[in-house]
Amino acid sequence: MKRREMIRASLFAGAAAAVRPPLSAAQSTAMPSELTPAQSGVDASKDLSAPGWKPLFLDEHQNETLIILSDLIIPATDTPGAKEALVNRYIDLVLAAESSEAQRSFLNSLGYLDGESIRRYRAAFRYLKREEQDDLLHALAYPRTASGWSGEADATPDLGHAHFEALKQRIATAYYNSQIGTKELGWDGAFAHGPYEGCTHPEGNHK
């Protein structure tokens, strides 16, 4: 590299450093000391709620569909639901980092939902009325039982139910691992709750 180029390069490096946000102490030690972000104290809990969030992997239609679906699977009740917990954003983040196989399998399940929706109602899932969405999910949510009178087990795999379960699993995991989900389970935020007391019942009388 020629001297002039070197000066230019160093100027550019300086400029880049000036616009980049300064590394937190934790981040700057992460590399050389070989810690996981968690071990170096990085708190990523606010990442997903950053203003101007954009999906990394999902397209707009998929993202909107996922928001609606997650809201149906874990709705707000007296506590917030999956939508408030930004479950779609977390799933998008994980998908973006996953294998193409895992990505394809997720999109397949989401696509199946739209396919069924179009077959029955001639519109994609996100455009259905709330009752229609509910009816459709209800049909998929419970495993098909073998027809009682023939005595024969139904040999065809229950595809709809499998896709439903795959989507539900993702949504439930995302929700219950979020801060909102942890509160939903009743965690008070303390990490120690005294010694484990175990069973206090008299002998032979455990319920």
Added chain:
Amino acid sequence: MSNYLFLVEDPLQQTYDAIVVGSGATGGWAAKQLAEAGLKVALLEAGRAVTPKEFTEHMPAYKLKYRDHSPEIVRTRPIQKQCYACMEYNYEWFVNDLENPYSTPAGKPFTWQRLRILGGRSMVWGRQSYRMSDNDLKAASRDGYGDDWPLSYADLAPYYDIVENYVGISGAAEGNEMLPDGKFLPPMKMSCGEIRLRERVKAKFGYTVTIGRTAILTQNHKGRLQCHYCGPCERGCSTFSYFSSPFTTVKDALASGNCTLITNAVVSQVNMDNAQNKASGVTYVDRLTRQVKEVRGKTVILCAQALESTRILLNSSTREYPSGLANSSGALGHYLMDHVVGGGASGRLADFKVLPDANEPARPNGIYIPRFRNTPTSGKHPRFIRGYGFQGGAGADFNFDAEGYGASFKKAVKEGVYSISMGAFGESLARWDNYCEIDRGLKDAWGIPALRISMTHGDNEHALMEDASATAAEMLEAAGAKDIKVQANVEMPGMAIHELGTARMGTDPKKSVLNPYNQAHDVKNLFVMDGASFVSSACQNPTLSMMAITVRACDHLIDRFHKTDV
């Protein structure tokens, strides 16, 4: 003058009384015992140092970017992620599989789960701690398979005492013939479901269900605080309540003033003084700079964990020992064992109306059912030899598997399910054809030839797991469980993370690598003090026994050293 001072201070310019390779469960003990006895010790560790600042046991998952689904684990640790303890919190403690390769023959998968960091696997271990008995050590003369250990329970018992007294093992004495009692701290409590299982299994089968014996403090002990039941120990413990070597044995070794710790030292081979047939030290590659360095010592002690210690010996061949150092027997690398797992059952105790509670103290321990097959009182089983023990637990959990969706699903999750489960750890028979060797075509990131590991579980292991599944289901049924699901597979070797053997001890130098004091038959100042020395695997989690064996071997070495016999 300043030159002279430099020489004295440079750790590589000294000749140590003992070089200990590996700072994990066994290496920590070797360093402590030898340094406290006055020997000058160099403790070489392939990984970096570890500090309490990086512990994450109190960090909720929502603070993690991927909430425990980090793509970094998938990318750099495709094998390590098979270990339940390798997670987004702590994956840097586990080896990078891309830098630390090994190979397996087609159709013989083996999962090698390991850490390269100060403390090794003691940082994340499951802490279950059980003694072996003469039923294990002398099994061969009872059922005719394999070889007896060249030591008996009476030889080991005093060392179990020493280790338990120091480590702090909580547990309950049961007077069981298969599982000798130890020096216990108060036992942890059992849940209602577990007590019911204990009562019913005793009544129906006559077997013992006991609380897990665990290397966790239930009261303050030797300067460490008792457990506060936060739960996820494999992420570190800020009160040092579970036993890990960096904050106990290694700390003591360093405090003695006689131990020099060299981290980032990836040992590639033991060096020999061929004229005297003695080890003269070791060569290592600096993990960060990749510089090759040497340390000299009067004795060399390998504690790098069974497969790594054997790899070092295989990589140290000389003209005198062409098939691996101290391998005149040819047994080096052979008789690899790992407990067989995969058999068990789970179910629901539907009549228990306890709600799950996110604020319940999290007991980092389960229950244990000591081996009940092929015991002196049970007599011989028609289909297999040896046996298995069960680990398990029962309690109210959130029901994330609840059916349906919507508000009713949300409610069902919180109503929970009272589940009960048990899984078996079975004895892995010592077989010549389960072995490791050097893969001539494969090197790690430091240029050190890597292992090819060849192991399968045999018919006996399969029969053990089959019986374990059926028996677990019967026991759960006796406890009143519903929806019992039987788990009846045999997981690939390595999955128990209890690799043992490959440099077995024995009295006959033609059939074993080490003598009963972990000293190489061929090279008197060379020792292997980790699980490589095991003659049989028993079915108990092995680390307590490894540590007792290390301390015993150190006693012998110290004795010999003072008589200048090594």
